[in-house]
Amino acid sequence: LDRGKARNIIKGIVKGCKDAGCALIGGETAELPGMYKGEDYDLAGFCVGVVEKDKIIDGSSVRPGQIIVGIQSSGLHSNGFSLARKVFKKNELKGKIGRTLLTPTIIYVRAIQGLMKKLKIKSMAHITGGGFYDNIPRVLAPKTAASIYKGLWPVPGIFSVIQERARISDKEMYRTFNMGIGMAVVVDRRGARKAHTEIKKCGLKSWIIGEIIKGVKEVII
Structure with missing residues (x-):
């Protein structure tokens, strides 16, 4: 057992527990x-x-007209690494790209708790494996869909590099990666400003990334 390595691991776990x-x-x-x-x-x-x-x-109160607030991610968030490893050479992983890929995942507990104290969250989805297309539909009410509008938030450059090297479509990128949005929260339209304010208190950025429309529990980008 490498005591120094074990000590650093425990420090990381402790920080994660404090954040959560x-x-x-x-x-x-x-x-x-x-x-x-x-x-x-x-x-x-x-x-x-x-x-x-x-x-x-549980998403049962999701209705057309509500908005989707996206909270920033810090990078890949531990998903999509099978593809990432294929497109980068070993020597590249020792430098800036490697450090970018290993940026710790943001823990959203305090941001979400802050939101819950100030307004009613209709639904929320952690954008993990499966990206937008697999995670958001799970938290929609029947007869509703999520319309996501690209260009409303900055997509971190690492995703563009991966897409260019892997030569895959936008749709596949949004099915595999979080594309800069680690958490999606559905609230009433009038709660948008309050949501941004509470999220900012936790040192995080947020954007209105879409809205709820009539549909069949799907995501349209």
Whole structure:
């Protein structure tokens, strides 16, 4: 066990717990020399939470005319790395590109909690694996769809580089990556300014990226 490396890992976990407002209540360190060699190691973790049944945000109150507020991501957010590894050479990963790819994922707990205290969130989607097309439909009410308008927020340059090198379509990019939006929140149109204000308090940027329209639980970009 490399104590220095283990210490840095624990520091990162502690920071994540503080950002999320949760407690680190247990863990185990197993040394498996027959499986992991050299500097290889594996991390696994999970969170458990509790919510009152009448406070569950399930998307049932989503209606046409409501707006979608997108909160900035910090980069790839741990998704799409299979493709990213294919388009960058090993020596590139040791420099600026490697550091960009490894930028820690933003934890949105405090931003969302702040929003919940100030306005009613109709629905929200964490833009993880599956991008916009797979994640947003899960939190829509029946007979509604999400219309997303490209160009309303700045897409980080790393995504353009990946798209150019991989030669894939815009649709595939939005199906694979978060494209600069890590969390999408649906609120009433009149709550837009208040949403931006609360999100800004957490040091994050946000934009109106689309609206709810009539449809069949799909995303239109």
